[in-house]
Amino acid sequence: MADGEDDGFIRYDEGSMDSIKVEELTTAIKNSIDEDGMETSAAQMMAEHVLNFFGFNDRIIDNILEQEDRDVFYMLEDAGLLTTEREETTLYDGREWRIHYWLFEKDKIIDKIRSETKKDEQSRDDQNVYDEVPDGVWSSRG
DSSP states (O other), X not given: OOTTOOOSOOOOXXXXXXXXXXXXXXXXXXXXXXXXXXXXXXXXXXXXXXXXXXXXXXXXXXXXXXXXXXXXXHHHHHTTSEEEEEEEEEOTTSOEEEEEEEEEOHHHHHHXXXXXXXXXXXXXXXXXXXXXXXXXXXXXXX
């Protein structure tokens, strides 16, 4: 990509709290789960589904998820795109209560997006200049 070109992705700075776009999460999912076989439409549906839970937040509470949704979240955790954390508190009656959360791994999502950009640039660089030369150029004129 040439300097000054916009690839459509948000530029995250360290500590940035910008929300993740559907396109960005779609790219990260496609690059994480099944680089060769996942259809973009399937990755986009998954990204939209996950982002519907998060909205503009960076973390959500686990108990809002149904088991099927939680399975998707575990798959994205295995891919490194989500992580969990928990908070413990003591209730008034002395019992311990644990609250589980899901969080985006923004740094890893950004790395997956950048790896796609690098692949695109490398594939453009790997193109053979002779592929664009018409066949008739090589015929003998003699």
